[in-house]
Amino acid sequence: MAERLVEFADKSADAASTGTASYQLLALPPALLKQLSSTSPDNLLAPLEIRGDPSDSAVLVTATQTYSIRGVQNSNSLCICASGRGEGKGRRKWFVGGDGALDGTMEVGEDNANGEPARKKARTDAIEIEAVLHETLEVVPTVARVEKLDGLLKGAEFSGDSAEEEKAHASHPTFDSLRSHIPASDAEIRGALSRKRVVTLDGCLRPLPPSFLAQILPSILSSLPLPPALAHSNGATKKKDKGKAKDVKPFVDGAVWTEAEEQDLLDSMDAVDCGNDEVARQVLAWYGDEVEGGRKRWKLDAAKLVKELGVVLLAEGGFGQQPLDPFVAKWKDLAGGFAPLCELSLLAGIHLHRPPPISTIQYLPPSSLSPDPAARFAELFSLRPRWLESEMGLFIDDLTGGDKKKRDALVLKFVRKVREKETVWWTARNLWT
Structure with a gap:
């Protein structure tokens, strides 16, 4: 029977001062393991980083994905062992799994002066038990939490060239200064910054407030040539029903592409106090390409552009209800020749419409709702006791990152489906809570 030396690592104070290692097992999902196993052209592995403020639950991030970390108790203790041993001080214990002992016990002996076992039996390299673990950390994909961006960017708004002169010496956050505070990957943070309409000026992050966008967007639209079909629709509408607003929607369900000279676009933005070309080009990149x-x-x-104009007008009105007809009239007036595109369908998922006799519209972006699923459904059902699936789905998709299985699980937990004739309504599952 082969002999093997087994010992526990020295955990004394003297050993701790020499830097005795500690361990934690981390279980990786197949997708992350595959990503880490593949190498880039310069043979570097994809980076992993733990992020989150002390008040947050720590997350593990790659360049593009966020993973939550959770501890799982092991049913059996797991030993972390080191095979082999360098020159040590003193004599070491060794253990033999004897095949002659009926009780299965291990024989214990000591090395002789030459470092060999006193018994002349072959044994393999030594095994040192460095740690005994009772928990494994698991990582699972999760939705990035970027709610803290608004607070971190507060006070850094870019409101035009005139306002910039007044606070020329103010310090503003940079991407590197806030990325460690946000439990999300770099790609997800950059995506959130783009959705929140944040530009980079002189290396600093500067959000554009709705009031400033409400000046920029009509100016850009006024400098764009109307596509032939849309121009024809406008002309036909004026001839047929002069002085009355009639909805013509040849492109509402798709993009309406139109080209313009860069200098004309820059001049139009300069006319509304946005003469910084660096900022202007970033704004244009949100809505198209060079x-x-x-x-x-x-x-x-x-x-x-028309949709964004509607969003900023909603945001300017706050989170309360506002009359629908005046809102639509102002939206169409600022859109100019593109007024036929001003349909509420463009604002799906960011507003709550109450039909007549109330006829109001309310700004309701998913980012304003709780990131906790239970609280999110409670908020939605407090606003409206029953929903169509096509309507409520727009307000919960961000909780699941587009994962249909996760969405179905949330619906099963929080929603009761009620059929009325051919219509299926979603209502709260626990109406008494």
């Missing part, structure tokens, strides 16, 4: 070629031109999605 056209390749000799002359600098931009291809912009007018429907996206």
Whole structure:
């Protein structure tokens, strides 16, 4: 029977001062393991980083994905062992799993002066038990939590060139200064910054407030040429029903692409106190792309610009209800020739519409709702006792990251489906709570 030396690592104070290692097992999902196993062209593994403020639950992030970390108790103790041993001080114990002992006990002896076992039996390298673990950490994909961005960016707003002169020496956050405070990956943080309409100016992050966007967007739309079909629709509407607003929606369900000279676009933004070309080009990039070629031109999605204009007008009105007809009238007036695109369907998922006799609209972006699923459903059902699936689904998709299985699990837990004729309504499962 082969002999093997087994010992526990020295955990005395003297050993601790020499840097005795500690361990924790981490179980990786297949997708993350595959990502870490693949190497980039320069043979570097994808980076992993633990993020979150002390008040947050720590998360593990890659360059593009966020993972939550949870502890799982092991039913059996797991030993972390080190095989082999360098030159040590003194004589070591060794253990033999004897095949002659009926009770299965291990024989114990001591090394002789030459470092060999006193018994002349072959044994393998030594095994040192460095730690005994009773818990394994697991990582699972989770939705990035970027709610803290608004608080971290507060006071850094860019409100135009005139306002910038007044606070020229103010310090503002940078991407590197806030990334460690947000429990999300770099890619998810950058995506959130883009959705929140944050530009980078001189290396600092500067959100554009709704009041400033409400000046920029109509100016950009006024400098865009109308697509032929939309121009024809506008002309036909004026001839047929002069002085009355009639909805013409040839492009509402898709993009409305139109091109313009870059200088014309920059001049239009300069006219509303946004003369910084660095900021202006970042704004244009939210709604389209620069056209390749000799002359600098931009291809912009007018429907996206019109939608953004509606969003900022909603945001300016706060989170309370506002009359629908005056809101739509102002939206169409600022959209100019693109007024036929001003349909409430463009604002799906960010507003709550109450039909006549109330006829109000309320700003309700998912980011304003609780990130906790139970609280989110409670908020939604307090606003409206029953929902269509197509309506409520828009307000809960961000909780699951688009994962249909996770969404179905949340619906099963918090929603009761009630059928009325051909319509299925979603109501609260626990009406008494």
